[in-house]
Amino acid sequence: MALLEIRDLKKYFPAAAGVLGRAKEHVKAIDGVSLDVEDGETVGLVGESGCGKTTLGRCIVRLIEPSSGTVTFEGRDLSSLSEPAMRDMRRKMQIIFQDPYASLNPRMRVGEIIGEGLRIHGLAKGRDLKERVLELLARVGLRGEYFGRYPHEFSGGQRQRIGIARALAVNAKFIVADEAVSALDVSIQAQILNMLLDLQQELGLTYLFISHDLRVVEHVSDRVAVMYLGKIIEVAPAGKLYSVSQHPYTQALLSAVPVPDPSRKGTRTVLQGDVPSPINPPPGCSFHPRCPFALERCAEEEPRLEFDGQHGVACHVFGPGGKK
Amino acid sequence: MENSATLEAEVISERRAVRSRRLRRALRPWLTPKVIGGGIIVLLLVIVGLSAPWIAPYDPNVQNLSHALRPPDWLFGANVLGTDALGRDILSRLFYGARISLVIAVMVVIISGVVGIALGAISGYFAGTTDFLIQKLVEVVWAFPPLLLAIAIMAFLGQGLENLILALVSQRWIAYCRVSRGQALSLRSREFVDAARSLGARHTRIIVRHIVPNLLPSALVIGTFSMASAIISEAALSFLGLGVPPEIPTWGSMLADGRTYISTSWWLALFPGLCIFFTVLGINLLGDGLRDILDPRLKRSGSGIG
Numbered sequence: 001m002a003l004l005e006i007r008d009l010k011k012y013f014p015a016a017a018g019v020l021g022r023a024k025e026h027v028k029a030i031d032g033v034s035l036d037v038e039d040g041e042t043v044g045l046v047g048e049s050g051c052g053k054t055t056l057g058r059c060i061v062r063l064i065e066p067s068s069g070t071v072t073f074e075g076r077d078l079s080s081l082s083e084p085a086m087r088d089m090r091r092k093m094q095i096i097f098q099d100p101y102a103s104l105n106p107r108m109r110v111g112e113i114i115g116e117g118l119r120i121h122g123l124a125k126g127r128d129l130k131e132r133v134l135e136l137l138a139r140v141g142l143r144g145e146y147f148g149r150y151p152h153e154f155s156g157g158q159r160q161r162i163g164i165a166r167a168l169a170v171n172a173k174f175i176v177a178d179e180a181v182s183a184l185d186v187s188i189q190a191q192i193l194n195m196l197l198d199l200q201q202e203l204g205l206t207y208l209f210i211s212h213d214l215r216v217v218e219h220v221s222d223r224v225a226v227m228y229l230g231k232i233i234e235v236a237p238a239g240k241l242y243s244v245s246q247h248p249y250t251q252a253l254l255s256a257v258p259v260p261d262p263s264r265k266g267t268r269t270v271l272q273g274d275v276p277s278p279i280n281p282p283p284g285c286s287f288h289p290r291c292p293f294a295l296e297r298c299a300e301e302e303p304r305l306e307f308d309g310q311h312g313v314a315c316h317v318f319g320p321g322g323k324k
Numbered sequence: 325m326e327n328s329a330t331l332e333a334e335v336i337s338e339r340r341a342v343r344s345r346r347l348r349r350a351l352r353p354w355l356t357p358k359v360i361g362g363g364i365i366v367l368l369l370v371i372v373g374l375s376a377p378w379i380a381p382y383d384p385n386v387q388n389l390s391h392a393l394r395p396p397d398w399l400f401g402a403n404v405l406g407t408d409a410l411g412r413d414i415l416s417r418l419f420y421g422a423r424i425s426l427v428i429a430v431m432v433v434i435i436s437g438v439v440g441i442a443l444g445a446i447s448g449y450f451a452g453t454t455d456f457l458i459q460k461l462v463e464v465v466w467a468f469p470p471l472l473l474a475i476a477i478m479a480f481l482g483q484g485l486e487n488l489i490l491a492l493v494s495q496r497w498i499a500y501c502r503v504s505r506g507q508a509l510s511l512r513s514r515e516f517v518d519a520a521r522s523l524g525a526r527h528t529r530i531i532v533r534h535i536v537p538n539l540l541p542s543a544l545v546i547g548t549f550s551m552a553s554a555i556i557s558e559a560a561l562s563f564l565g566l567g568v569p570p571e572i573p574t575w576g577s578m579l580a581d582g583r584t585y586i587s588t589s590w591w592l593a594l595f596p597g598l599c600i601f602f603t604v605l606g607i608n609l610l611g612d613g614l615r616d617i618l619d620p621r622l623k624r625s626g627s628g629i630g
Contacts, residue, residue, distance in 0.1 A: 061522050090524040103515035107537040116533075117523040163519070170523065 440500025448508025
């Protein structure tokens, strides 16, 4: 059984309010996502902005209540948990945020920020707490003397390390890294990524790594899921996705990654049109209006994510059941 | 041995120098002319108010009708600022009046601050129905003209220091509540609040540890301004005879008493008037200076980043 099992998860946000305050239209931020994350692996989640990656991450750690579907962690359905049980469960699943400036309270000292989880769950007090926080600071490569400083005294990379230490403080097993390195410059990105990988090795962590940056995801992930308009359209082991991706959208996405090779001539697939509105996604396969290979069937019937071994594709044309 | 001792002494004095340099650097942004000017006036008011029993030349309530309405006698007279219609020493009454103004201003600011920030933080953090209900309450109270509401409360409850404070608080918490609510609304969706939630923090903890500390700088600025307006309102209510009981001297009631004699004995009304004027000026200057420093929109670039 997988550590985390997401089944048919949906999150609709009310968009336009009709008469009597009832929502008339909904933004379908996540529209039926199923995904398994095994203990100790890193699953990358990619897609362009607005596809629902962040909403999915937040639904998993229950910062947002999903509209329907289930998230099962260690075999327990999170939506069925009572409030105290959920609070206890939160220890095991943490989130690292994108913006290292907004994610730390400017009026709290570093020691208080990192120690807050320990205090909330009564894991340590007084001298123990301080010792534990100093240990965490060392673990994320920060000096112990930063204990009493305020967040504004640090750079973006250092702040992100503080955010990671905060997530580790409560002995989290599973961490959602929501664009955790996107706001950092490239050299710092590499440092933080390597640190995350080292921590995974040492502590046996499991990551859901959300990013729009395909190179970063390729570097850290065991498996990668591609999202388009609130749905997962392709899942594959990282190496396989980057070499033999099937879905036309994945191929277009991959071809947009710059390759540092001047002799390589561009075989870039440029997609036509914009991402459709998630309020009224197209019927059938939501990608069909932009797909160069679309058949009649694509506009009528929604393709399901079908697996060929570990490789899942949701496409009538290129999927395992499709005719190529 | 001796060498190491002197070395140690040097190190210590060096450390001291570093510390005082740091202190000076930390204080520098606060030392603007407005803050210094306002601060001196407010400090003077505090000192006078606290030491009134010792520095006042007379008991403020002792009447001596044979000395009634003596004009100010600047240098050698028994009553430096003259006496009122009942022969009471004006200077002594001003000193004691400073106490009342001070107590009222401080109490009103603290109570309305606590009430306003708490309701504002709750309103903004929970949003939705809670927010709607609290904001309706705010609008209802806001709909009364401020002084009228205070007069109504005083007329209903009668004179007295506690009632006066209650009457002044009745509308002053609104300012804190509105500003706090707006800020809390934006703070609730900040990522550090999400982080606290994902750590399993309860609402109370989030409000107390994450929301309220971020509301305090603006509340401090509102506080200084509302302190000045509380002093004026207290004077106005006392002037109308709705303030504290008559045996407690306040600037407002002195002003009211002096009104009858304004054409013949100007000193009765002038001095309490000046006291109110300078106190409000000082507090407003201080508040203005604090706002310049604390309001991020007015902050000079460069500070805060380092």
